[in-house]
Amino acid sequence: MSDPRIAGASVTKFGKHPERTGRDLFAEAGLEALSQAGIDPEDAEALYYGNFMGELAEHQGHQGPLMAEAIGLDVPATRVEAACASAGTAVREAVKTIRNGEAEVVVVGGAERMTNIGTAAATDALAIAADDLYEVRAGMTFPGAYALMARSYFDQYGGSHEDLAHIAVKNHEHALVNEHAQIQQEITVEDALEAPTIATPLGLYDSCPITDGAAAAVLTTEAYAEEHDLDAPVAITGTGQGGDNLALQDRPHLAQTPAADKAAEEAYDDAGVGPDDVDFAEVHDCFTIAEVFAIESLGFYERGEGIAAARDGETTRDGDRPINLSGGLKAKGHPVGATGVAQLATVAWLLDGSHPRADAVPDSTVGVAHNAGGTVASTTVHVMEVQE
Amino acid sequence: MTESAQDGEYDEWLDSIESGEGYYLECSNGHGWLPPRRVCPRCHDQDLSAVDLPESGEIASHTTITVPTPQFEDDAPYVTAIADFGPVSVTGLVRDVDPDDVAIGDVVGLDVGERVTTGDRAVVFRPR
Ligand SMILES: [Zn+2]
Numbered sequence: 168m169s170d171p172r173i174a175g176a177s178v179t180k181f182g183k184h185p186e187r188t189g190r191d192l193f194a195e196a197g198l199e200a201l202s203q204a205g206i207d208p209e210d211a212e213a214l215y216y217g218n219f220m221g222e223l224a225e226h227q228g229h230q231g232p233l234m235a236e237a238i239g240l241d242v243p244a245t246r247v248e249a250a251c252a253s254a255g256t257a258v259r260e261a262v263k264t265i266r267n268g269e270a271e272v273v274v275v276g277g278a279e280r281m282t283n284i285g286t287a288a289a290t291d292a293l294a295i296a297a298d299d300l301y302e303v304r305a306g307m308t309f310p311g312a313y314a315l316m317a318r319s320y321f322d323q324y325g326g327s328h329e330d331l332a333h334i335a336v337k338n339h340e341h342a343l344v345n346e347h348a349q350i351q352q353e354i355t356v357e358d359a360l361e362a363p364t365i366a367t368p369l370g371l372y373d374s375c376p377i378t379d380g381a382a383a384a385v386l387t388t389e390a391y392a393e394e395h396d397l398d399a400p401v402a403i404t405g406t407g408q409g410g411d412n413l414a415l416q417d418r419p420h421l422a423q424t425p426a427a428d429k430a431a432e433e434a435y436d437d438a439g440v441g442p443d444d445v446d447f448a449e450v451h452d453c454f455t456i457a458e459v460f461a462i463e464s465l466g467f468y469e470r471g472e473g474i475a476a477a478r479d480g481e482t483t484r485d486g487d488r489p490i491n492l493s494g495g496l497k498a499k500g501h502p503v504g505a506t507g508v509a510q511l512a513t514v515a516w517l518l519d520g521s522h523p524r525a526d527a528v529p530d531s532t533v534g535v536a537h538n539a540g541g542t543v544a545s546t547t548v549h550v551m552e553v554q555e
Numbered sequence: 556m557t558e559s560a561q562d563g564e565y566d567e568w569l570d571s572i573e574s575g576e577g578y579y580l581e582c583s584n585g586h587g588w589l590p591p592r593r594v595c596p597r598c599h600d601q602d603l604s605a606v607d608l609p610e611s612g613e614i615a616s617h618t619t620i621t622v623p624t625p626q627f628e629d630d631a632p633y634v635t636a637i638a639d640f641g642p643v644s645v646t647g648l649v650r651d652v653d654p655d656d657v658a659i660g661d662v663v664g665l666d667v668g669e670r671v672t673t674g675d676r677a678v679v680f681r682p683r
Binding site for chain 2: 291303307366
């Protein structure tokens, strides 16, 4: 069993590109990833592609073959949908395909076009990741769902909106040097606390923006990389996925994300590492409170203690274990179906030293990507390591 | 937005609440769920029986939503909450309370109300 190497990766500039079609966004990322990999496109044997709301935003289903064609490939192409974890789930399929020996070169990616339909329609589209009968019809929005989880966390473990503001401040600061980021703007705790409310207790600066963008990566075997003399020092050594009840009302705890616990445990076991071995992580901070759930589920903090991590400077770029050096979804942006692969690319670049924030984690050898769907009813965790 | 077809057991469940005979489904091990369910997702038991919903529940968490979807445009700002009715929890809109006064632990009853924007039926909670 060969752990897949990341031979090349690319992300588009995340932001507002309302006039750009999904296929054009993905073509930019996919072609650049293939070019970075230095692989003959004829050798690619499969595409796994993440996309969440293409039917609603572009009236476009059946995106697998469309996106393969957009990057010049004639391969079996499968679209994977798991809400905001679509691309992480696509990565997992690509990893399994390579490990099974079914392919030597697989392209994985994702894209989302969102701003073309406006904020109200995008809010509507995002809400369908929740249970339509029991949540959406009771007014649940995506921010509203995380607001329910945040209030429950405060009630059970303590913490405040000000603690969450420190997470937003950190991630905005991290994104200042990331040219792919949608928001490159420093903010203060006061800015975050004074921002308009979306769904109490969460405000505008607790939420990731609505984003257009795409990401792609080329995965290959160690043998193929050696044979073709590829520069591919980073391997995906662990993959995990967990699930949970779709509706919040059906879960025993509103302030825990067991799907991520399960994904993390599986990925760590697979890689033969533990939380203490992890130098940094890119986690799914669609809302500030989601970063708290993520770092607790990844085992970096006990339940109820993750809330203070950013405030105490432990997850900032000069902290012990930096979280979301890219700026996270909060500042980098969240083109839903692309996010999991953008995280994968970020971790690879931080490990190989080519990311603009790599100076925060010199000599690091183990990074983790945590990608969550909906209110964490789907989660993937991937462990990546620098190979000798 | 009116659906032309009913949503099976979901609409029947709303009917039951409207007629004061609200129920939930319980497996042999006491796990509670709302319909439609054919199996308990926690213990795989398929022997689910309808049990009367308690008269009142407690707010487990709540949020006042100011940025709604288009289907709730004229409802906003509104309060969505999850209320704990013992073996089962329910999501609904909190009515007849100032949003600023809603708190975790508040005792509420279950009712069916109307959404302002669309006129569709919705689960609502009122203080008890
Ligand atoms: Zn059961």
